[in-house]
Amino acid sequence: MPTTVTTDRPxxxxxxxxxxxxxxxxxxxxxxxxLRDDEIAAALALPEEAVAGHLARVLVKLGLRDRxxxxxxxxxxxxxxxxxxxxxxAARPVTRAxxxxxxxxxxxxxxxxxxxxxxxxxxxxxxxxxxxxxxSLLGPxxxxxxxxxxxxxxxxQQAVLAALALxxxxxxxxxxxLLDDVWGLEPPAxxxxxxxxxxxxxxxxxxxxxxxxxxxxxxxxxxxxxxxxQLAPGAVEVxxxxxxxxxxxxxxxxxxxxxxQALHLCSQALELxxxxxxxxxxxxxxxxxxxxxxxxxxxIVRRKVEWQLRLxxxxxxxxxxxxxxxxxxxxEPLAAMLMRALYRDGRQxxxxxVFERARRRLADDLGVLPSRLLRRAHQMILRGx
Numbered sequence: 001m002p003t004t005v006t007t008d009r010p011x012x013x014x015x016x017x018x019x020x021x022x023x024x025x026x027x028x029x030x031x032x033x034x035l036r037d038d039e040i041a042a043a044l045a046l047p048e049e050a051v052a053g054h055l056a057r058v059l060v061k062l063g064l065r066d067r068x069x070x071x072x073x074x075x076x077x078x079x080x081x082x083x084x085x086x087x088x089x090a091a092r093p094v095t096r097a098x099x100x101x102x103x104x105x106x107x108x109x110x111x112x113x114x115x116x117x118x119x120x121x122x123x124x125x126x127x128x129x130x131x132x133x134x135x136s137l138l139g140p141x142x143x144x145x146x147x148x149x150x151x152x153x154x155x156x157q158q159a160v161l162a163a164l165a166l167x168x169x170x171x172x173x174x175x176x177x178l179l180d181d182v183w184g185l186e187p188p189a190x191x192x193x194x195x196x197x198x199x200x201x202x203x204x205x206x207x208x209x210x211x212x213x214x215x216x217x218x219x220x221x222x223x224x225x226x227x228x229x230q231l232a233p234g235a236v237e238v239x240x241x242x243x244x245x246x247x248x249x250x251x252x253x254x255x256x257x258x259x260x261q262a263l264h265l266c267s268q269a270l271e272l273x274x275x276x277x278x279x280x281x282x283x284x285x286x287x288x289x290x291x292x293x294x295x296x297x298x299x300i301v302r303r304k305v306e307w308q309l310r311l312x313x314x315x316x317x318x319x320x321x322x323x324x325x326x327x328x329x330x331x332e333p334l335a336a337m338l339m340r341a342l343y344r345d346g347r348q349x350x351x352x353x354v355f356e357r358a359r360r361r362l363a364d365d366l367g368v369l370p371s372r373l374l375r376r377a378h379q380m381i382l383r384g385x
Contacts, residue, residue, distance in 0.1 A: 168231045278290045
């Protein structure tokens with residue numbers, strides 16, 4: 001009677017271009033392995049002109065720009081397994097049942113099936129135990145693997161990685177979205193996104209003992225799915241995500257009436273900042289996120305200061321506010337908070353000096369008067385309330 005067999009291998013690892021002929025598929029595999037046309041011709045026993053013709057048809061059928069794009073596509077579609085050469089054609093997608101007739105048991109097929117099962121298990125183990133990459137966006141972009149800093153290339157390439165890191169765990173980004181996020185209204189003459197992805201994959205595996213060196217194999221840090229590119233779940237730790245988790249914890253501690261815990265979490269969140277977020281990175285997304293993250297930091301400092309003042313840590317709160325006000329001299333809520341903290345600490349003259357300095361800065365830089373919030377704080381100090 002028929003026996004039902006299912007496979008457990010991920011779809012992304014066996015997807016292949018079905019529109020290609022057998023020879024075109026072989027040529028694409030060889031190109032993905034880095035072979036030259038003359039080497040491909042020798043390996044496939046084809047004239048070199050025939051190899052060039054097959055490659056040209058592959059580029060047209062798949063809408064690829066050049067040979068480099070073909071290399072990236074060979075990895076992305078799983079046609080080439082990093083470090084192990086071309087992948088044998090897989091006939092069926094994941095979990096699709098295949099009916100086969102029982103045949104007499106033979107030792108060789110059993111050994112082959114055992115080897116295939118062991119190979120699949122090894123891939124699964126590598127996927128679970130893959131080393132972590134840490135990416136920091138709360139300052140100049142940096143990445144580490146195992147404590148070792150990684151070279152991430154030029155700024156546009158770094159901006160592509162930053163876009164993926166900002167969307168980590170939430171969504172995939174298509175090539176079009178990456179072009180819009182990094183180049184905005186001035187896209188490059190050619191679609192360089194696949195090339196940047198290929199280089200970033202290699203960079204993020206720098207110093208790794210595994211075989212994956214730039215492809216979309218089982219250990220790739222950057223994956224490609226039906227909707228675009230994403231950082232592989234569980235493979236990367238991003239400081240922005242860590243900061244947002246800490247902010248959520250601050251809210252819970254606040255609601256629970258636990259000032260020491262809220263203060264501790266505020267300090268942990270602020271320690272993640274290493275300077276201006278996404279410093280120097282180009283593109284609309286980096287610009288918007290830079291502003292958002294700066295405001296996020298200011299909000300965390302304000303919450304921390306509120307808790308410090310409630311706990312009687314006035315000196316610490318004043319130090320925090322002086323440092324932040326110096327970095328954001330036009331932020332009137334910060335100036336008002338600093339004035340109140342100084343007044344509470346018995347430093348009325350210093351509080352009035354802060355107001356006068358803010359008033360002059362607003363007039364000189366923006367040509368405006370102090371806001372109602374700042375004027376109310378000033379009047380409160382003058383009345384001695």
